[in-house]
Amino acid sequence: MNHLNKEKDIREDIAWAQINKDVLRSLEKPRPVYWVLFGLALSMFLVGVGCEIYQYQTGMGVANMNNPHMWGLYIATFIFWIGMSHSGTLLSAILHLMHADWRKPIYRFAEAMTTFSLMTAGLFVMVHLGRLWQFYYALPYPNERWTWPNFQSPLLWDAMAIFTYLTSSIIFLYIGAIPDFAICRDNAKGWRKNFYTILALGWMGTDRQWRNFRITYLTVACFLIPLAVSVHSIVASDFAMSQQPGWHVTSFPPYFVAGALYSGCAAIITLFIVLRYTFRFEEYMTMPILDKVARLTFAIAMVWTYLNLIEFASVWYGHDSYSKDLLIQKATGPYAPFWWTMIVCGSIVPFALAIKKFRSSLTIMFIVSLLLNLGMWLERWMIVAPTYSHGYYPWTWDHFQWPSFVQWGMVFGSFGWFGMLFMIFTKLVPSVSMYEVKEMVYHRTLANKESREA
Amino acid sequence: MSNINRRDFLKVLGWSSVAVAVAGCGKTSVESGVETVMSYSQPEDFLVPSIGVYYASTCTQCEANCGVTGRVREGRILKLEGNPESAINLGRLCGLGQAAVQHHYNPDRLKEPLLRQGGGLQPTTWENATALLAEKTGDLKGEQFAFLSGGLSGHLKVLVQNYVDSLGSKNLYFYEALTPAVNQSVSQKLYGTATPRFHLDKAQLIVSFGADFLDTWVSPVHFASQYTQFRKATIDKKRGTLVQIEPRMTLTGANADRWIPIIPGTEGVLALGLVNALLKGGIGVKSLPASVVSAVRAYDKERVNKEAGVSGEVFDKLVALLSERSPSLVLSGLSAEGHAHGAQNAAAIMLLNVVLGNVGKTIDAPTRLPFPQLAAEEGNSVALKRFNDSLAGDKFKVVFIYNANPVYTAPAFMKLRDNLKKSEFKVVFTHYLDETAQEADLVLPLDSALEDWGTHVAAYQPDSIELTMQQPLMEKLYPSGTRSLGDVMLDQLKHRRANEYKDFADYYAYLKSALTRNKGAFSGVSADDETFWNQALMHGVLKVKGQEQSISANVVNLDIAQPAPIGDDQYPFHLVPTVRSGFRDGRHANLPWLQETPDSLTTMVWDSWVEIHPKTAERMGIKEGDILEIASKNGSIKTQAYLFPGVQPDSVAIPLGQGHEAMGRYAKDVGVNPFKLLDPVFDKSTGELAMHATRVKVSRTGASVRVVKEEGWSPIVVNTQQGRKLVSTIAVDKANFSKEV
Amino acid sequence: MSTTYMLRDWTKLRETHPQPSPAGGHAEYKWAMAINLDVCTGCNACSVACYAENNLPVVGKEKYAHGQSMHWMRIERYWNEEDVETPHQGAQFLPMMCQQCEAAPCETVCPVGATNHTPDGLNSQVYNRCVGSRYCSANCPYKVRYFNWYDYPEQEMAWPDPLPMQLNPDLTVRSKGVMEKCTFCVQRLTAAKNTARNEGRTVKDGEVTTACAQACPTQAITFGNMVDPYSQVSEKWRHQQVELHKDVQDKDKSGDSGLRGYRVFEELRSYPSVMYLERVRDTKA
Numbered sequence A: 001m002n003h004l005n006k007e008k009d010i011r012e013d014i015a016w017a018q019i020n021k022d023v024l025r026s027l028e029k030p031r032p033v034y035w036v037l038f039g040l041a042l043s044m045f046l047v048g049v050g051c052e053i054y055q056y057q058t059g060m061g062v063a064n065m066n067n068p069h070m071w072g073l074y075i076a077t078f079i080f081w082i083g084m085s086h087s088g089t090l091l092s093a094i095l096h097l098m099h100a101d102w103r104k105p106i107y108r109f110a111e112a113m114t115t116f117s118l119m120t121a122g123l124f125v126m127v128h129l130g131r132l133w134q135f136y137y138a139l140p141y142p143n144e145r146w147t148w149p150n151f152q153s154p155l156l157w158d159a160m161a162i163f164t165y166l167t168s169s170i171i172f173l174y175i176g177a178i179p180d181f182a183i184c185r186d187n188a189k190g191w192r193k194n195f196y197t198i199l200a201l202g203w204m205g206t207d208r209q210w211r212n213f214r215i216t217y218l219t220v221a222c223f224l225i226p227l228a229v230s231v232h233s234i235v236a237s238d239f240a241m242s243q244q245p246g247w248h249v250t251s252f253p254p255y256f257v258a259g260a261l262y263s264g265c266a267a268i269i270t271l272f273i274v275l276r277y278t279f280r281f282e283e284y285m286t287m288p289i290l291d292k293v294a295r296l297t298f299a300i301a302m303v304w305t306y307l308n309l310i311e312f313a314s315v316w317y318g319h320d321s322y323s324k325d326l327l328i329q330k331a332t333g334p335y336a337p338f339w340w341t342m343i344v345c346g347s348i349v350p351f352a353l354a355i356k357k358f359r360s361s362l363t364i365m366f367i368v369s370l371l372l373n374l375g376m377w378l379e380r381w382m383i384v385a386p387t388y389s390h391g392y393y394p395w396t397w398d399h400f401q402w403p404s405f406v407q408w409g410m411v412f413g414s415f416g417w418f419g420m421l422f423m424i425f426t427k428l429v430p431s432v433s434m435y436e437v438k439e440m441v442y443h444r445t446l447a448n449k450e451s452r453e454a
Numbered sequence B: 001m002s003n004i005n006r007r008d009f010l011k012v013l014g015w016s017s018v019a020v021a022v023a024g025c026g027k028t029s030v031e032s033g034v035e036t037v038m039s040y041s042q043p044e045d046f047l048v049p050s051i052g053v054y055y056a057s058t059c060t061q062c063e064a065n066c067g068v069t070g071r072v073r074e075g076r077i078l079k080l081e082g083n084p085e086s087a088i089n090l091g092r093l094c095g096l097g098q099a100a101v102q103h104h105y106n107p108d109r110l111k112e113p114l115l116r117q118g119g120g121l122q123p124t125t126w127e128n129a130t131a132l133l134a135e136k137t138g139d140l141k142g143e144q145f146a147f148l149s150g151g152l153s154g155h156l157k158v159l160v161q162n163y164v165d166s167l168g169s170k171n172l173y174f175y176e177a178l179t180p181a182v183n184q185s186v187s188q189k190l191y192g193t194a195t196p197r198f199h200l201d202k203a204q205l206i207v208s209f210g211a212d213f214l215d216t217w218v219s220p221v222h223f224a225s226q227y228t229q230f231r232k233a234t235i236d237k238k239r240g241t242l243v244q245i246e247p248r249m250t251l252t253g254a255n256a257d258r259w260i261p262i263i264p265g266t267e268g269v270l271a272l273g274l275v276n277a278l279l280k281g282g283i284g285v286k287s288l289p290a291s292v293v294s295a296v297r298a299y300d301k302e303r304v305n306k307e308a309g310v311s312g313e314v315f316d317k318l319v320a321l322l323s324e325r326s327p328s329l330v331l332s333g334l335s336a337e338g339h340a341h342g343a344q345n346a347a348a349i350m351l352l353n354v355v356l357g358n359v360g361k362t363i364d365a366p367t368r369l370p371f372p373q374l375a376a377e378e379g380n381s382v383a384l385k386r387f388n389d390s391l392a393g394d395k396f397k398v399v400f401i402y403n404a405n406p407v408y409t410a411p412a413f414m415k416l417r418d419n420l421k422k423s424e425f426k427v428v429f430t431h432y433l434d435e436t437a438q439e440a441d442l443v444l445p446l447d448s449a450l451e452d453w454g455t456h457v458a459a460y461q462p463d464s465i466e467l468t469m470q471q472p473l474m475e476k477l478y479p480s481g482t483r484s485l486g487d488v489m490l491d492q493l494k495h496r497r498a499n500e501y502k503d504f505a506d507y508y509a510y511l512k513s514a515l516t517r518n519k520g521a522f523s524g525v526s527a528d529d530e531t532f533w534n535q536a537l538m539h540g541v542l543k544v545k546g547q548e549q550s551i552s553a554n555v556v557n558l559d560i561a562q563p564a565p566i567g568d569d570q571y572p573f574h575l576v577p578t579v580r581s582g583f584r585d586g587r588h589a590n591l592p593w594l595q596e597t598p599d600s601l602t603t604m605v606w607d608s609w610v611e612i613h614p615k616t617a618e619r620m621g622i623k624e625g626d627i628l629e630i631a632s633k634n635g636s637i638k639t640q641a642y643l644f645p646g647v648q649p650d651s652v653a654i655p656l657g658q659g660h661e662a663m664g665r666y667a668k669d670v671g672v673n674p675f676k677l678l679d680p681v682f683d684k685s686t687g688e689l690a691m692h693a694t695r696v697k698v699s700r701t702g703a704s705v706r707v708v709k710e711e712g713w714s715p716i717v718v719n720t721q722q723g724r725k726l727v728s729t730i731a732v733d734k735a736n737f738s739k740e741v
Numbered sequence C: 001m002s003t004t005y006m007l008r009d010w011t012k013l014r015e016t017h018p019q020p021s022p023a024g025g026h027a028e029y030k031w032a033m034a035i036n037l038d039v040c041t042g043c044n045a046c047s048v049a050c051y052a053e054n055n056l057p058v059v060g061k062e063k064y065a066h067g068q069s070m071h072w073m074r075i076e077r078y079w080n081e082e083d084v085e086t087p088h089q090g091a092q093f094l095p096m097m098c099q100q101c102e103a104a105p106c107e108t109v110c111p112v113g114a115t116n117h118t119p120d121g122l123n124s125q126v127y128n129r130c131v132g133s134r135y136c137s138a139n140c141p142y143k144v145r146y147f148n149w150y151d152y153p154e155q156e157m158a159w160p161d162p163l164p165m166q167l168n169p170d171l172t173v174r175s176k177g178v179m180e181k182c183t184f185c186v187q188r189l190t191a192a193k194n195t196a197r198n199e200g201r202t203v204k205d206g207e208v209t210t211a212c213a214q215a216c217p218t219q220a221i222t223f224g225n226m227v228d229p230y231s232q233v234s235e236k237w238r239h240q241q242v243e244l245h246k247d248v249q250d251k252d253k254s255g256d257s258g259l260r261g262y263r264v265f266e267e268l269r270s271y272p273s274v275m276y277l278e279r280v281r282d283t284k285a
């Protein structure tokens, strides 16, 4: 930690009781905008539900998919949400292991993002199935027919990886919140008291409890990191393991992981700004922290850009004419506007993050983070769709298949679903980790003392 | 098998017997005796549940009359396949033929007779209807009655003829819109036979002027099997080469080694140019009289280039091919004969066969049919013109129409719909409420081709003559609603000529008796009546003992003079009405399989379109899907543009068969009907309607749609293989056929 | 017990196909085709036959416009790249259906194992098992898999009464949400195999054929069993020197053999069971 840093990640003179008060307040009465946002999220979600009911009853055809466009926005958005889930793991697990203190006020909501975006991603796997009602055929359970799913299929690896990741991240989120639940318990009244009593698992804050807590938390964090890397590598395998031009790319796993961290970081910036405003968290979600997140995002954006260039180069200099055709098609064909928007949003816009002045403007940061997310969503769509429209078989080339309102509706709805879960979360779980902020304040005080002494 | 009594078979196998008892209260249809339950525990020995049994019959979807076998299971006809015993199709079947099951099960079939009452058509009973027929024709004068029928052969033709005779009428018209009538008349003059036999398999070279023999012309399935032999390289014969010359690429053209687009109507000029060049090269000089030799001198390469739009280079190649490859075969098709000078065109083309010495080698005389009364009346359009003229002159009080839809197929200039109204009592025998049936006073629904009995003698006989049997492949779907025309005719004849017909209980009995009485005319059949009959039904084919004939060419009175080309500034384009294999003259447009089957060349489905050459389109600023108005002097239609390289740049082509105003859910309001545009141009020699002589102008309407087609959708040209090895092509001199089996 | 079964099954999964033998290592049957493009006229009779035999639904104009048609056998028409303006050499037709790959890319990716290699060398499609993920189609290089985007039997276009009476009871009418594709008319093959088994023999050449091969007016399609070295299809493959288990044929390594046999996208190593014979054109014409 740079002690000479003028701007502080957090004020060291916040009283611990004040922290409790500020954070617990978010569980009670938020600004009215909370309800506006919640209502918005709920109605978006209902649009998605309506679309799914229609699709379920009528058939996948209403999504306007066809041969060859067998997959559409569902899979693209699925990857997007899986990518999004990497935010939490990055902030809480990776940065935890790296002892980056500044993560402390913001990792809790990032972890929640992980869980909820995985839950959103899972929905897309479901709505994508032609026979949703038979989804359990894909699960490995002993049955009287002696049939197993096909363990060779990357889609199955997907299902397992996501399920494991989701379970682990819920556990991680929960464990990390136990001390905070105890604080809630101690301050709550009525049903909330019972609720937090159960959640707090009898936390008393004894030394033994803290020791066990630290070990468990660290263990799960260590477990989560390879999981996060593997889950997106496996999602990448859905494509890389296939035989299609544009998909059969060796660099896809790291490329996907980089993309995931990238979109995760961008989403953290967005939600950081939203939460800071909605719950008056200015004291905790400070500008210096945002600055750090932005710099991290910039670094990841460059990694992503580099991996993109590697992919283009290997296609260009490779001998696979089908893939090359496809790459040219992406850059010049009907998808070109989207493809170039992706390039601009993904590789050019992040340069705004390199400029300090921009980093210190909430408005600019908000817009930039949305653009980055748009770019990342387009990236996923540009992986899925062009391979279908311009694959091996020219007879079936179809450059005009446009997703129907049902597909768009569900993409839209997924943001509602995510937003809704997140809003509910912020009302039930302290979205800033109180005990860690206290730790942070304590560390700063210590550090200040040390520097003063020095 | 041979001992099955077919009548019993139908009695037990009936649709009505597969009754399903309705659960719940009240009497079920079974209990009330409306339906009967047949127990599978004691099935007839020929009926095994779950085992398909095949019965032979004849395809009536087009004039080729291929042999079919129908797969019947649990009393239902499921699928039609080719009858290997028929020399016509040798066990193969085209898509149109297979789709006959969809006529049979068509949801829009008429299920009861309809009678015009108070302006509208109301259901009536067959008893009423037949009484009405007898009443209306009772004291009718012969000349006041007319019967318009589609192409017909066999015993039904005899019954219809006898019925018309019994009314003292001479007005039996056989009308078909798409028969090669002009060619046949020229053939008759030149070869002494209207329907010579072609041996495509023996030819080293086929030069076809618009004869779409692989898809829609004469006997396509038969020609397709000959084509396989033609293309095959064997020890004695090289792989045959096909050259196709036509204004719009047909499926045959699409399979040619060389496809040559030509300005419509100038086929004769090219043919005579070729004759001239061959004669100059010393080929066939002796085969022609001096008058013809001097007549063709006027046709040289330059004239061919100028008038027909065929380049000198292409012309020279063609001359070289014709000189080198022998025997060859030159065919004249619909696009060549459909002009005012159609007969001259066809004659000029056929003259090539004489010059090349093909007559007697690849062109042969057919076997003579010993009973001409059963021979096919293929029908033609002169019949329609005569029928219509008489209608216009208010000559007919009572009109019967069968197997034809003239209100749909007659060009607008004929005003047939109005003329038909002048007749007092119009009876239409049909399966659907089509455009003509809508105009009728009495609509009589017929049994489907798969429910009916019949005999057929195809006009084109590839081998010795076959009489093919048509038999029901299942019990009638609407036993009390539909009847066989044979039964109706017989019933009416019993009124008029009771003595002659009283012995025949029904059409079936009539057929059986007529055939068994003459079984001596067939080769290889049993002497016993029942055995003979069962054999006939089992095999579906009876080989007629016919007399072989020889062929010789007679060019003396052949009119080959070609008219000077006429331009038309106001109507700059030639209209090419193309025949689609699935729809033909439109009578099959209500078969969903065929609507959904992409047009082989454009891959369009479920609609009409106008084909325009990409260059022409570019010049006029037309893009695919633009709605164009195509106007002739006699009408106009609006349809979507399809940019098609296989059309001659001065021509536009519109497929026939769509644009129905009626005829059920699959046909109604789908596309447009180019029949309506046709100009009143007739072949001068035969009086046939010249189908390819209409001039049109093309204009954009400003509207545009996305065309519905099978080929890939891409703004770049996807209709090539994009350099991928999908259909690989090898030059004939590079190919090694020695290993092929 | 079910685990042992699974493990036993896995050992089978590890078996590679095709093995280096004319029939790819299949014991009794290896169904295959040879399609002669020089005589395929593009007439579509085969495609209609497939509709009739295999209960394929008609989807109607609107759904066709969306690319949701169901023709297992599709006839593709290409133009020569050199003369797109006036196709002097005619069109290029290709009857394309499931190539029944020996190492089918569609099989490995299916999450539920609904599409598998059968002992007869077919790529099976188990409708009951399919969950409709469409991954198989995504990975099929030939794009010959057709998905039931709608409940076609319930669609007004497909089978209004009494059209359902035409349906072939030997196979199902597929419902909404499952994948389907050409099966080489497996119901016919099964029936023929049963008959043969009851008579203590194997199916003879010519005893069974597919609906498309049967209808084809030019006999462009030859169908048969490659395990029988004297079947027509075996002879064709042998004479064309196309070997099932190779991704580059020996004859192509040693320059122009003039032999016409080839497989589409052979280099992708899907080892298709359909061999095409090149279209021929007379360059003098």
Ligand SMILES: Nc1nc2c(c(=O)[nH]1)N[C@H]1C(S)=C(S)[C@@H](COP(=O)(O)OP(=O)(O)OC[C@H]3O[C@@H](n4cnc5c(=O)[nH]c(N)nc54)[C@H](O)[C@@H]3O)O[C@H]1N2
Residues within 6 Å of the ligand: B020, B021
């Ligand atoms: N492997 C094995 N084989 C067996 C047996 C076994 O235990 N194991 N059991 C044997 C025994 S005991 C029996 S009884 C047989 C049963 O053999 P099947 O009779 O073949 O049995 P299901 O499949 O039950 O029914 C046959 C068909 O009848 C149709 N159906 C249902 N209701 C009606 C109706 O009202 N009308 C009509 N027309 N069709 C209807 C069903 O849809 C189904 O397609 O199987 C025998 N075979």
Ligand code: SF4
Residues within 6 Å of the ligand: B059, B060, B061, B062, B063, B064, B065, B066, B089, B093, B094, B095, B096, B097, B098, B219, B220, B221
């Ligand atoms: S060619 Fe004509 S008769 Fe023969 S199967 Fe086709 S439609 Fe039927």
Ligand code: SF4
Residues within 6 Å of the ligand: C097, C098, C099, C100, C101, C104, C105, C106, C107, C123, C139, C140, C141, C142, C143, C144, C145, C181, C270
């Ligand atoms: S052609 Fe396609 S669907 Fe058929 S086996 Fe091969 S990969 Fe599978």
Ligand code: SF4
Residues within 6 Å of the ligand: C109, C110, C111, C112, C113, C114, C115, C129, C130, C131, C132, C133, C134, C135, C136, C137, C178, C179
């Ligand atoms: S669509 Fe069906 S067969 Fe295809 S991969 Fe999915 S579950 Fe398997």
Ligand code: SF4
Residues within 6 Å of the ligand: C049, C050, C053, C054, C072, C073, C097, C181, C182, C183, C184, C185, C186, C210, C211, C212, C213
């Ligand atoms: S083999 Fe059978 S299923 Fe396959 S295309 Fe031919 S007819 Fe259809």
Ligand code: SF4
Residues within 6 Å of the ligand: C039, C040, C041, C042, C043, C044, C045, C046, C047, C075, C095, C215, C216, C217, C218, C219, C220, C221
């Ligand atoms: S039926 Fe035969 S000739 Fe016709 S398209 Fe099919 S394979 Fe080609």
